Amino acid sequence: MLRMSPATRGVSRSLVALVAVFGLLASACGDDDDTSTDPTDAPATQPTDAPATQPTAAPATEPTASPATEPPNAPMADGPTIRVRGQDFSEAVTIAEVYGQYLAAKGYNVEILTPAGFRTEAIEGITNGDLDLIIDYIGGSLTALAPDAASSGDPEVIVSIIGPEYEKIGATLLDYSPAVDGDAFVVRGDLDATTISDAAGLDLVLGASAACFERPQCFLGYTDPAIYGIEFGDTVTIEFGPLLGEALASGDVDAVIWNSTAPQISKDGFKVLEDDLGLHPAQNIAPIISTSVLEAYGAQLAADLNALSAAITTDDLVAWNVETDVNFRESNEVATEWLMSKGLI
């Protein structure tokens, strides 16, 4: 036995007790953020939030439900796992949860990965096989995959360009949704302007993210004499997000480039100036599925995904953002609620 003085023994015992308590606490407060494949986890861990929906959730999402209740062409239970990952901002996280939970409820093998990165990382993931399903904004995909191609406000034009580009990297672009989250030229409600062209002579101070300043459909387009030709009084680079709203409200800037579904726009009394010259590209959301996974599951997977995409509207995106950004709710809960309200799970 170790020879310890009574004092040392006392200290050692306290240390062991402390480590044990810590270990217990650490395992108990497990992984709240873990997005597991089983959607029943979401309502189950929040019993006070949705007690009424729990009984209906359990049987509907149970993958081992009796064959009689499954549609005749149910996906095979041993198909490849569909790994879906949202980009690291609240709207994208909610969208990924919606698609992931929907597919899981339909019986596919789905794994909703922790949100990470942005478009570049999403496209890289699909290219090198780390991801199977991503949902992107088609205008953004265009900038990423075909930066030299002319952008357009017409989704059909954009899809005709990025479809083949996605095929080159082993992915299939499915039908785009009517839901749009595009660029918005946002000003305070009391500004005397309704279109972006009206902003020309007002010597506004512009706040935008770093990416905007080198993008032809953003700052370069606003200041191009051949397009809008606006001369801004000054420019400030601001991190994309709620800080844009803060800066606009405080008067530090007079106009910000935000996204059209930001909930703060209506909440704080801002207004979006109309893109009268059609500079902003179409930004419908569209799922992109790995071609090999699509072939493994067949046409049913494409049909299911297209059905979901068709059901999402721009108002839904705004509503989800209000829930996550204003009411600070978790994306997976918001997704489950919406899917249930639409009868999709």
Place this chain on the structure above:
Amino acid sequence: MLAQAAVPRDVGLFEFLFGSKYWTGADGILASLSDTVVLCATVVAVATAIAVPLGAGLAHLRRGELSVTWIVTLSRAVPTFAIAGLLVPISLRRGWGFEPWPIFIALLLVAVPPIYLTSYTAVKEADANTVDAARAMGLAERNVLFRVELALATSVILAGVRVAAVQVVATEPIRAFLGGDGLGRFVRDGLGQNNDNLLLGGAILVASLAALTGGLFGVIQRVALPTGVRRLFHRQP
């Protein structure tokens, strides 16, 4: 007219660092550099003005010994970016804009601890024999502090200021992510625009400035000593 010409995506690293095009102009390297230097110099100056009298005074009076331990522990836990980030909306809502208060306060919290610690320790550890001799000679307490303790402590205090200055210069780039500019803007733009060479160039500039600051203060530390002390250091082996 473009108020802010973005650095093109295909810029080469050396082209960015050594081409004159990116050094001049309102958004160029020189302008950003002077932005950074002005803020950092102000922060270090104010931090010194606060911390040196406080530390030296308390050490002379042999009070506040616990404060040293507290500051050592707490200063390591200061989340500078979080503090600055938290202060930005407050500053905006009060109409003070993005700068300078949030980043100034956050950087002050970075700079004060090292200077306070070295001031306190240096004055406390000033050669006891010399201090005793000074008192025996009948010097007033005020003179013991200013003419003896502080004189002996100068070199060490300057070392603390040097540490603070380097840390401030190295942390200052976060300002670019909070609505400001300065040398960190190239890192921010490189990240936001997916421009690897810009990102790398910005990082090199920031690191170089920090290294330069360290070197500069190293020289000051050796040179800016009271005459008697300098002679003292030269005579002793």
